[in-house]
Amino acid sequence: MATLVRELEALERLHTEFGLRYDELAQAINTSESTLHRWRRGSGGEPTPVYIARLVALQAFLDEMDALFASRDAARVWLEHPLPVLKGATPRAMISTGHVDRVTGVLYAINAGAAL
Numbered sequence: 001m002a003t004l005v006r007e008l009e010a011l012e013r014l015h016t017e018f019g020l021r022y023d024e025l026a027q028a029i030n031t032s033e034s035t036l037h038r039w040r041r042g043s044g045g046e047p048t049p050v051y052i053a054r055l056v057a058l059q060a061f062l063d064e065m066d067a068l069f070a071s072r073d074a075a076r077v078w079l080e081h082p083l084p085v086l087k088g089a090t091p092r093a094m095i096s097t098g099h100v101d102r103v104t105g106v107l108y109a110i111n112a113g114a115a116l
Helices: 002-016 022-028 033-041 049-068 072-079 091-096 100-111
Strands: none
Touching: 002 022, 002 033, 002 049, 022 033, 022 049, 022 091, 049 100, 072 091, 091 100
16 A cells, blocks of 8 residues: 555655646556546545556656756646657646656656657
């Protein structure tokens, strides 16, 4: 359960610090918004291993964001900026359509010193 608490906290951070709406977060992990709210409240059961893996991916994304950006403002700007490496999509759009792993991969590369 400790992992689950940490991963659910990732949802809250993405919502409060980065402005992602709960419907976007639900789309990001391919569940309904009502299910997401039940998990957040602790009512209605726990996510299955598939959803836990998706929540872990969101936490990995946040870990990379924390490593790269000195300020939340800079991170928020980056999330809204279209990137050629994402074929012109914004990181936020990619996350909300379930492609958090691709965005995390970009962050891994930047954090490793790759020029994109």
